[in-house]
Amino acid sequence: MKNWSDVLKASDAAIFDWAGKQSWAGPMRQCMQDAHWHAEGDVWTHTGMVYEQVTRLADYPDLSRLEQIMLLFVALLHDAGKPATTMLDPETGRTRSPKHSIAGAAMTRHILRELDCDLPTREHIVNLVRYHGRPPYLLESRDPERSVIQLSSLLSNRLLYLFALADTRGRHAEEMSRPEDTLHLWRDTALEQGCFTAEYAFANDQARFLYHRDELTSLHYTPHEEPRCTVTMMSALPGAGKDSWLARERRGLPVVSLDAVREELDVSSTDNQGQVIQAAREQCRGHLRAHRDFAFNATNLTTSLRKRWIDLFADYNARIEIIYLEPPLTTILKQNKAREADVPERVIHRLLAKTEVPTLAEAHALTLTGNPS
Structure with missing residues (x-):
């Protein structure tokens, strides 16, 4: 087969x-x-x-x-x-x-x-x-x-x-x-509980989000869905097309991009990322304080890494939507080579091996976009 x-x-x-x-x-x-x-x-x-x-x-x-x-x-x-x-x-x-x-x-x-x-x-x-x-x-x-x-x-x-x-x-x-x-x-x-053949019927997306974070103690309580803004959180390998997706699907939306922050600070992806993360978090906080919708564009390939950012967004009562992209690996490698600052293929393979695909337990909404070859 x-x-x-x-x-x-x-x-x-x-x-x-x-x-x-x-x-x-x-x-x-x-x-x-x-x-x-x-x-x-x-x-x-x-x-x-x-x-x-x-x-x-x-x-x-x-x-x-x-x-x-x-x-x-x-x-x-x-x-x-x-x-x-x-x-x-x-x-x-x-x-x-x-x-x-x-x-x-x-x-x-x-x-x-x-x-x-x-x-x-x-x-x-x-x-x-x-x-x-x-x-x-x-x-x-x-x-x-x-x-x-x-x-x-x-x-x-x-x-x-x-x-x-x-x-x-x-x-x-x-x-x-x-x-x-x-x-x-x-x-x-x-x-x-009515969830043998289907997902549990939560009162709303906020209830599910809080329940998975162990912040909702009673299913009889319906939390208000009044987010201050919406964060579109990208998750994908380098070269998977995150920028293209945002330009096509979220045209005009402000974007906090780790790649852009690195370029602005002249920090290589192999250097210490502390300064980059701090600057990106401040940019995110600026949008969150202004109650402004924005996209957060980074690889975000593991559950623990995503959680650090999700915790930040949740602190400001944002609605969090995760977009996971996974085109064929051949497409990713080809698109990566076409980038100005391409990532070594060995690094992409290493990232692929440790990737943890996002789940609905992490956010208010999840989109999985795959395109098998």
């Missing part, structure tokens, strides 16, 4: 056969798991068992073909991060794989990008991989309803629940630490 179109036409058996021949399957075959929880042995053996259990789910025939394929890819990649994270716990001598779901999510994004999977579907699968371990531990959450509601902005709770069933059934364990009753609790909680 060379692309996502081939995947959509393939049978379940053909997809698994293809996966077993990929470079990322080899390390999974070599990665052994703790026998107490995974007596079946290596990660790939567990992967195959989970894959089969997905196809045996009672709900499987009722899913759309796209939903079936999404679950199959979650099965294939949910533990793909284990080879890179597996270690022996020095205190217990047991095998552990801390943060393997985070590593697996990054791998999933890369693998699906290579297949030209459309951006919304790709990121849905990435989020399912990232949070696949949540349902079994719902009872350990200090606020189970919040856990379920917040994830509904990122993924389908129904698909997450169905995968958790398959993951639980696709293993041999000395002690069952994942009783299915707990998984049913995830389903029942999502049903009670």
Whole structure:
């Protein structure tokens, strides 16, 4: 299979056969798991068992073909991060794989990008991989309803629940630490909150924004939507077309650009950026104090980096709209070379590897714009 179109036409058996021949399957075959929880042995053996259990789910025939394929890819990649994270716990001598779901999510994004999977579907699968371990531990959450509601902005709770069933059934364990009753609790909680098959129906965008920031304690309270201004926050690799998008879609809007600030201060992108950030923040504050709509133009490729700016905008009660652009990598590299101050290709590849695509949990509105080759 060379692309996502081939995947959509393939049978379940053909997809698994293809996966077993990929470079990322080899390390999974070599990665052994703790026998107490995974007596079946290596990660790939567990992967195959989970894959089969997905196809045996009672709900499987009722899913759309796209939903079936999404679950199959979650099965294939949910533990793909284990080879890179597996270690022996020095205190217990047991095998552990801390943060393997985070590593697996990054791998999933890369693998699906290579297949030209459309951006919304790709990121849905990435989020399912990232949070696949949540349902079994719902009872350990200090606020189970919040856990379920917040994830509904990122993924389908129904698909997450169905995968958790398959993951639980696709293993041999000395002690069952994942009783299915707990998984049913995830389903029942999502049903009670009205977010099993759709995002939770927040009163408005501000309510969702504050809820994800843990600043809204009661869903019975409807916060006023009276923003002082709107900030259009760009997020994309260098050369992805952020300037062109703003010129086309936000014509005449004032722009705070980190590249422009660097040029004004004569600071290279490889120099210390402290002076650049400080100057850009002051420019942003000027627009925010004046209650003036503006765009913030920078790469903004990681959640933590975006949060620093979002916190600033939120302090001034701004409405925040994130625009994420992801044209094909070939287009990005070509456009980057045409820039006056082009970024070395090795830097773009490094930035691509650490990119965390924005989610609706971060802002009042989100636009994902992809153009698969």
